[in-house]
Amino acid sequence: MTQDVEYGRARTTGVSGIVDPRLHEHPVRDAIQIAMWVAIAIPALIQLWLLIVAIAGRVSYPYDLEWMEGGMLHHALRLQNGQPLYAEPSVDFIPYLYTPFYPALLAALGEVFGLSYTLGRVLSILSLVGIGAVAFASICAPRFKHVAKLPAIVGTLLALGLFCAVYPFVEGWYDLVRADTLFLLLITAGLAGAANWSATGEGAKGHGRVAAVAAILAFSFFAKQTGILYVALGGMIVLIVAWRRLPTYIAVAGVIGLGGTLIANTATSGWFWIYIREIHSKHDFNMDRFWKSYGNILWHFRALTIIVCVALLVVAVTWLMKKKLPRQTKPLLLWSAAFVVSTVVGAVGWGTEFAHFNAYMPAFLHGALAAGAAIPALAACAQLWWSDRPQPHLVVHGIAAVAAITLAVTCWHWRWEPRKFIPTAADVAAGDKLIKRIRDVPGEVWFPSHPWYAVLAGKQPHVHRMGIKDVTWRQTRTVAGLEKALADHKFAAIFLDNRDINLELPQLRTTYRPGLKLPNDEKPRLYTGAKIVPESLWIPALPAKPPEGARVLFDFEQPTWVGWTRSGPAWGDGPVSESRPGQDIVVGATGLRFATSMHGGDNATGRITSPSFALDGTKLSLRLGGGGDATKLRAELWVDGALVQAGGVPSLGGDVLRDVTWDISAHRGKFATLVLVDDATTSMDGHLTVDDVWIWN
Numbered sequence: 001m002t003q004d005v006e007y008g009r010a011r012t013t014g015v016s017g018i019v020d021p022r023l024h025e026h027p028v029r030d031a032i033q034i035a036m037w038v039a040i041a042i043p044a045l046i047q048l049w050l051l052i053v054a055i056a057g058r059v060s061y062p063y064d065l066e067w068m069e070g071g072m073l074h075h076a077l078r079l080q081n082g083q084p085l086y087a088e089p090s091v092d093f094i095p096y097l098y099t100p101f102y103p104a105l106l107a108a109l110g111e112v113f114g115l116s117y118t119l120g121r122v123l124s125i126l127s128l129v130g131i132g133a134v135a136f137a138s139i140c141a142p143r144f145k146h147v148a149k150l151p152a153i154v155g156t157l158l159a160l161g162l163f164c165a166v167y168p169f170v171e172g173w174y175d176l177v178r179a180d181t182l183f184l185l186l187i188t189a190g191l192a193g194a195a196n197w198s199a200t201g202e203g204a205k206g207h208g209r210v211a212a213v214a215a216i217l218a219f220s221f222f223a224k225q226t227g228i229l230y231v232a233l234g235g236m237i238v239l240i241v242a243w244r245r246l247p248t249y250i251a252v253a254g255v256i257g258l259g260g261t262l263i264a265n266t267a268t269s270g271w272f273w274i275y276i277r278e279i280h281s282k283h284d285f286n287m288d289r290f291w292k293s294y295g296n297i298l299w300h301f302r303a304l305t306i307i308v309c310v311a312l313l314v315v316a317v318t319w320l321m322k323k324k325l326p327r328q329t330k331p332l333l334l335w336s337a338a339f340v341v342s343t344v345v346g347a348v349g350w351g352t353e354f355a356h357f358n359a360y361m362p363a364f365l366h367g368a369l370a371a372g373a374a375i376p377a378l379a380a381c382a383q384l385w386w387s388d389r390p391q392p393h394l395v396v397h398g399i400a401a402v403a404a405i406t407l408a409v410t411c412w413h414w415r416w417e418p419r420k421f422i423p424t425a426a427d428v429a430a431g432d433k434l435i436k437r438i439r440d441v442p443g444e445v446w447f448p449s450h451p452w453y454a455v456l457a458g459k460q461p462h463v464h465r466m467g468i469k470d471v472t473w474r475q476t477r478t479v480a481g482l483e484k485a486l487a488d489h490k491f492a493a494i495f496l497d498n499r500d501i502n503l504e505l506p507q508l509r510t511t512y513r514p515g516l517k518l519p520n521d522e523k524p525r526l527y528t529g530a531k532i533v534p535e536s537l538w539i540p541a542l543p544a545k546p547p548e549g550a551r552v553l554f555d556f557e558q559p560t561w562v563g564w565t566r567s568g569p570a571w572g573d574g575p576v577s578e579s580r581p582g583q584d585i586v587v588g589a590t591g592l593r594f595a596t597s598m599h600g601g602d603n604a605t606g607r608i609t610s611p612s613f614a615l616d617g618t619k620l621s622l623r624l625g626g627g628g629d630a631t632k633l634r635a636e637l638w639v640d641g642a643l644v645q646a647g648g649v650p651s652l653g654g655d656v657l658r659d660v661t662w663d664i665s666a667h668r669g670k671f672a673t674l675v676l677v678d679d680a681t682t683s684m685d686g687h688l689t690v691d692d693v694w695i696w697n
Contacts, residue, residue: 037150043411044161051164057422063431066528069177070452071464075103086271091481094467101222102179120177127185138192152376159372165414173358183223187230190217194237218256283353290351311374326380331373338366431524443492489540497532515539544590554693568606572599588657594691597678610674623657627686636675
């Protein structure tokens with residue numbers, strides 16, 4: 001009798017090689033084992049279900065889930081229109097600092113299915129499905145001869161469950177109109193291929209498989225630049241498993257990677273490299289975030305990291321003591337190596353300025369795959385140690401189950417609520433109303449944070465806010481045509497979010513001003529990444545033109561209170577061009593400046609008295625906003641030393657200016673002064689904001 005030791009069983013054979021029929025004499029034990037492994041898999045299946053629910057609720061959302069989705073659709077639209085991605089920064093377009101594979105693929109698919117958010121998300125969802133297929137192929141493949149397959153299958157399910165469980169931590173980044181998940185599929189499939197295809201096949205067929213691996217990993221670079229690190233890792237794997245085929249790998253990866261870069265750079269007059277390397281390198285790098293990333297990744301799922309380390313230790317001891325390495329440990333070694341590289345990639349990514357936790361996605365996926373692969377690896381090592389002892393199956397399944405249960409408990413503990421990531425019907429309705437408002441604007445619009453909203457409204461998209469930030473942040477590059485477009489009031493309206501380009505583009509405030517604060521039912525929310533929302537509509541900052549029969553009395557366009565008498569600090573040194581700290585957006589003012597008593601905050605008080613003017617009309621109008629208590633916040637009209645008119649904001653509405661009109665026909669021909677009063681001493685009372693004092697004939 002001889003022992004043929006393979007994972008999951010001690011296969012006892014006679015000289016004829018016939019399997020001992022006693023292996024099938026324990027149906028009850030087998031049923032218990034099946035039930036145990038199914039129960040262990042349940043938390044992973046729950047995590048998979050949670051992800052499916054979240055994705056199903058998001059895939060058809062017709063607006064941005066994340067603020068750069070629309071910009072990626074704009075990239076694809078330019079390719080469809082035959083326009084370059086990498087060219088001089090302009091008011092019409094600046095590319096994201098990524099390589100072009102994802103938008104190119106999106107553009108090609110869009111020719112068939114039409115460009116849409118749903119198409120882009122489906123591409124990412126299909127990439128997720130591909131990742132799942134690669135996971136099963138790399139851990140449960142027949143070449144590993146898993147006789148007892150349940151531990152390997154459940155290990156793979158737990159790996160995928162752990163990856164699903166990290167969806168909230170990475171802010172729901174798996175199913176967006178972005179390159180991240182496609183990139184993840186390419187590097188994962190490429191590494192699995194490098195480990196499993198490189199040593200198979202004979203002659204040209206074998207070299208062809210290595211060439212395919214090299215091509216997949218080279219294309220990962222054209223999805224995201226960090227793919228270059230996985231090209232290097234793939235080369236190391238080929239060197240280890242089939243070193244004679246390494247020249248083929250290097251040649252193919254070089255032709256696609258270096259050759260493709262050279263072609264792209266030549267075709268774009270050097271702009272390709274400027275964007276993906278030179279401008280990208282201008283971003284700040286935060287070493288604190290870099291080092292903190294290791295804790296964020298390795299200690300987020302503590303059980304994952306511990307099990308991977310323990311399994312690697314067991315494999316090392318087994319190899320040293322038994323002088324052999326079970327073939328079922330190869331997936332563990334592969335994904336552990338990928339886990340190390342991806343952890344460094346994640347730390348570098350999150351240390352880079354403007355990064356989000358999506359930088360950790362490769363590390364969490366490959367760490368989860370390593371943990372899942374640890375289960376059959378531990379079982380294989382246990383089988384090698386206990387194959388010649390009684391009841392080896394109990395030890396094999398017991399050790400594997402302990403590791404699997406630990407991962408299952410982790411999956412159960414990290415359950416999450418999909419509804420937090422799913423847009424509501426109110427969001428869709430808000431988006432519909434917003435698109436209608438954009439459509440109704442007579443002329444061009446600019447929506448810096450959501451350029452695709454302009455396309456949905458039938459208008460031309462323009463440069464994304466991120467592009468402007470990329471090319472102007474810590475460098476002297478300019479955006480061709482942007483300053484002229486603003487100075488010439490090219491846009492009939494600019495729609496801004498609550499944290500938008502006006503914070504980095506000061507000249508915008510000198511040529512445009514808030515014209516409308518968008519109502520809450522026109523603010524579709526974001527559910528991934530920076531949670532910005534549309535906030536205001538800005539219009540050209542042009543002086544108001546009174547209609548025939550009216551003239552401007554005070555427009556507050558001077559920077560100082562020349563001719564006015566001031567008491568108290570509330571009105572500051574003069575009219576202002578933007579809201580004061582703590583003040584809401586001032587909507588309804590015209591020109592560049594307005595008067596406000598917000599200097600020093602709501603608690604400051606004061607009065608400002610105008611120079612004397614003739615009442616040569618029948619009524620006087622002015623625009624008031626701020627608070628609503630007319631006893632403390634008001635405008636007063638004084639004639640011959642007597643108060644003849646007084647009034648505050650018609651209704652409490654914040655800094656949305658409203659018209660107030662006084663009948664002055666009884667005082668026509670006399671001289672008067674206007675007094676603006678802020679006697680409010682608390683933030684509850686507010687402040688007073690004023691613009692456009694006109695007198696009417």
